Amino acid sequence: MTGHDAAEAEAEAGAGAGAGAGAGAAPGRGGGLTRLAVALTALGGLAALGYGIDGLLSETRATNPHNSLRWLIAGVLAHDVLLVPAVALVGLLLSRAVPGPYRAVVQGALIVSGSVAAASLPLWRGYGGTPGNATVDALPYGRNLLIVLGAVWAAATVIMVFRRRRSRRSRRTGPARGM
Amino acid sequence: MDLIDRELPAPPERLRRGPFRPGAFSSRLHDPRLASLLGIWLGVAFGTAFATGLVSHFMQHPPGWLQWPSRPAWLYRLTQGVHVATGLASVPLLLAKLWTVYPRLWEWPPVRTVAHALERITIIPLIAGAIFQLATGIANIAQWYPFRFFFTVTHYWVAWITIGALVVHIATKIVVVRANVGRGRAGRAGLTDRVSQPEPAGDGLSRRGFGLAVGTAAGVITATTAGQFVPGLGGTVLLAPRRPDLGPQHLPVNRTAVAAGVLALARDPGYRLTVGGPRPFTLSAAELFALSRATVDLPITCVEGWAADATWTGVRLVDLLERAGIPAGATVRVESLETRGGYRASEVDPPHARDPRTLLATRLGGEPLDLDHGYPARLIAPNRPGVLQTKWVHRVVML
Numbered sequence: 001m002t003g004h005d006a007a008e009a010e011a012e013a014g015a016g017a018g019a020g021a022g023a024g025a026a027p028g029r030g031g032g033l034t035r036l037a038v039a040l041t042a043l044g045g046l047a048a049l050g051y052g053i054d055g056l057l058s059e060t061r062a063t064n065p066h067n068s069l070r071w072l073i074a075g076v077l078a079h080d081v082l083l084v085p086a087v088a089l090v091g092l093l094l095s096r097a098v099p100g101p102y103r104a105v106v107q108g109a110l111i112v113s114g115s116v117a118a119a120s121l122p123l124w125r126g127y128g129g130t131p132g133n134a135t136v137d138a139l140p141y142g143r144n145l146l147i148v149l150g151a152v153w154a155a156a157t158v159i160m161v162f163r164r165r166r167s168r169r170s171r172r173t174g175p176a177r178g179m
Numbered sequence: 180m181d182l183i184d185r186e187l188p189a190p191p192e193r194l195r196r197g198p199f200r201p202g203a204f205s206s207r208l209h210d211p212r213l214a215s216l217l218g219i220w221l222g223v224a225f226g227t228a229f230a231t232g233l234v235s236h237f238m239q240h241p242p243g244w245l246q247w248p249s250r251p252a253w254l255y256r257l258t259q260g261v262h263v264a265t266g267l268a269s270v271p272l273l274l275a276k277l278w279t280v281y282p283r284l285w286e287w288p289p290v291r292t293v294a295h296a297l298e299r300i301t302i303i304p305l306i307a308g309a310i311f312q313l314a315t316g317i318a319n320i321a322q323w324y325p326f327r328f329f330f331t332v333t334h335y336w337v338a339w340i341t342i343g344a345l346v347v348h349i350a351t352k353i354v355v356v357r358a359n360v361g362r363g364r365a366g367r368a369g370l371t372d373r374v375s376q377p378e379p380a381g382d383g384l385s386r387r388g389f390g391l392a393v394g395t396a397a398g399v400i401t402a403t404t405a406g407q408f409v410p411g412l413g414g415t416v417l418l419a420p421r422r423p424d425l426g427p428q429h430l431p432v433n434r435t436a437v438a439a440g441v442l443a444l445a446r447d448p449g450y451r452l453t454v455g456g457p458r459p460f461t462l463s464a465a466e467l468f469a470l471s472r473a474t475v476d477l478p479i480t481c482v483e484g485w486a487a488d489a490t491w492t493g494v495r496l497v498d499l500l501e502r503a504g505i506p507a508g509a510t511v512r513v514e515s516l517e518t519r520g521g522y523r524a525s526e527v528d529p530p531h532a533r534d535p536r537t538l539l540a541t542r543l544g545g546e547p548l549d550l551d552h553g554y555p556a557r558l559i560a561p562n563r564p565g566v567l568q569t570k571w572v573h574r575v576v577m578l
Contacts, residue, residue: 048339
């Protein structure tokens with residue numbers, strides 16, 4: 001059963017059991033005190049959220065709400081509509097192209113590579129910096145990214161070689177050990 | 180409570196298509212236990228980033244009741260270094276967390292009750308704010324400004340939005356976390372319908388493998404960037420915007436003399452330092468240099484998360500203030516030769532103004548201060564953001 005199935009079960013339970021089954025929103029079947037604590041926490045969170053929205057919409061000269069709201073929405077859309085489907089597509093291709101014992105290693109190395117590249121994107125793309133100040137974005141980032149990713153994939157290769165040896169050995173000795 | 184918990188009519192089943200279909204998401208990584216564990220890590224990271232961000236905000240804009248201590252000298256280096264480091268390490272954590280819960284975006288029916296709808300609505304500022312904070316932070320430390328808002332103010336207000344939505348999220352999801360994490364979780368499985376199911380067999384990344392990969396990603400990001408603020412590790416920086424030993428006199432620069440428009444004024448032989456107070460006086464550059472007899476080791480600690488150690492020589496600020504007859508409880512303003520810009524002057528409260536390690540520095544590493552480091556004189560004080568270490572100082576006045 002996958003997480004999705006669990007969500008399914010929840011949706012069905014919600015439809016069947018009626019009020020109170022919305023596990024996400026209701027504090028659950030805890031005591032009244034827990035319920036109160038959860039409600040107060042949520043209220044505190046809403047207060048902070050409102051404070052932030054008020055600040056964002058008040059200091060308009062600095063925050064430029066029109067532009068900052070566009071960026072806020074664009075971030076969600078870029079993630080939900082572009083990034084996740086793209087990652088799912090890569091996962092689908094990997095499941096066709098990379099055989100079993102190695103696929104997990106390739107997936108892991110891709111997760112590390114993608115994260116490192118994303119966290120340093122403006123650097124290796126050369127987006128940032130200030131003209132006349134060589135101390136900002138001071139390093140050869142394209143080369144450095146290649147060094148880091150090279151090390152990541154070298155480690156991944158070592159793990160794959162290790163897995164290959166182990167699977168061969170277990171195939172040879174497996175029946176004797178009763179695996 | 181009845182009103183918000185009342186069942187809403189479900190949309191017709193024939194609309195349940197595409198990602199809304201049952202079984203549309205097959206990855207075994209869409210799992211409530213994985214989501215809970217990643218959520219805990221992400222909560223710690225965002226909580227840390229929020230707390231250290233507040234420190235930085237209130238150091239630069241102290242409310243009336245608050246005076247920051249000047250010691251320990253390394254405090255701001257630590258809080259701001261950790262602020263940027265946790266933000267960078269949050270990139271894989273956030274993306275992984277969102278992956279584990281992505282099918283929830285397409286749950287069916289989209290809303291079950293008013294309470295469910297409200298809970299789903301507060302997810303929007305949470306995800307929007309989280310992505311926004313990481314993206315704008317990464318852009319800002321690289322000094323890349325593709326947006327048309329002022330970074331610090333907007334980052335500050337969106338931090339409140341994000342942390343507020345996060346607290347609401349924790350309140351609504353704490354039952355799911357309790358049912359899926361911790362030793363007695365089996366006994367708490369009845370709290371919610373979202374309970375982790377046994378992991379199906381398969382060749383792809385397992386849940387444990389996913390956690391390992393995400394942790395490794397955060398580790399690699401930290402290992403290749405943290406040297407920008409950790410003492411002695413400056414040479415290990417590969418993917419951070421600054422290397423602490425790169426720059427004129429082996430120190431990075433944030434605002435050059437040319438960018439500040441002070442080139443001519445700073446080199447002017449007619450330069451005078453004016454100290455205003457009950458007994459005001461002025462010093463020529465030569466007199467200021469002759470008085471520069473105190474030497475301290477203090478880091479420049481930038482809001483952008485880098486810090487660099489340096490040896491400064493200059494005049495103790497407290498000696499100048501006492502000569503001018505400025506009382507011990509007074510706040511002073513240190514003014515730059517810059518004629519414009521938000522950081523052309525900074526206020527120095529008594530803890531910093533009276534600290535014997537606070538200098539108007541005229542030498543760096545034994546050499547006359549480089550123009551880009553604030554020649555002829557700059558402020559250097561312990562435990563103070565770099566933007567407030569005013570350069571090209573020509574006036575100190577009592578407020």
